[in-house]
Amino acid sequence: MNEISRLEERLAHLIRQNDDLSDIVAAQEARLSRLEARVRMLMEREADREIAEGGTVPLADQKPPHW
Known part of the structure; x- marks a missing residue:
């Protein structure tokens, strides 16, 4: 096998x-987008539930105690 054939094969x-790899990255990007949307929805749902139950500011919006 000559050098050109080896290079063509490589x-x-x-x-x-x-x-x-490009297909894998594209699939991961799509999955990540779906997961981000689900997390956003769950955070909004939990914030709504916290406000409805206690009328407090959701923990995600509160500053940590060391601030």
Whole structure:
């Protein structure tokens, strides 16, 4: 096998790996976006519940005691 054939083979493998990694990153980005939306929804729901139950400021909006 000559040098050009080896380089072509390595390049083909690198292109495939790059495509695979790109697909993985795209899937992770989509999942992360969904998870962020769910966390936002849960935080809003919990804040609404805390206000309805006690009329206090949600813990997420309070300053820590050391401030």
